[in-house]
Amino acid sequence: MTKVHVTVGEAVLSATLDDTPAGRDFAALLPLELTLSDYHGIEKVADLPRKLDTTDAPARYAAKAGDIALYAPWGNLAIFYKPFQAAPGLVRLGAFDGDFEPLLRHGSFKVSLARAD
DSSP states (O other): OEEEEEEETTEEEEEEEOSSHHHHHHHHHOSEEEEEEEETTTEEEEEOSSOOOOTTOOSEEOOOTTEEEEETTTTEEEEESSOOOOEETEEEEEEESSOOGGGOOSSOEEEEEEEOO
């Protein structure tokens, strides 16, 4: 498992990536600067620079609030702030270790993701 920091403005949030092919491949992309935007009042999304390895990933996943995921069909990052039903192609990458409230802002905004080493 890889510990990461997600920086939103002045706030630094902690998260842990899963020890899975997709989680490890996402960690290999770090550090990243992404622009998050809201999607359907459930999640924040951003385009990733490339597709991730989804070897052995379950066909469906039901997201929980605080989950960091990949939507494989589109190749984008999804950070859920509300739970979501099991969806095909949704692959969990990890989750926030605690509070993620600084992500709950309107409009598009930049975040930085880096290993916490």
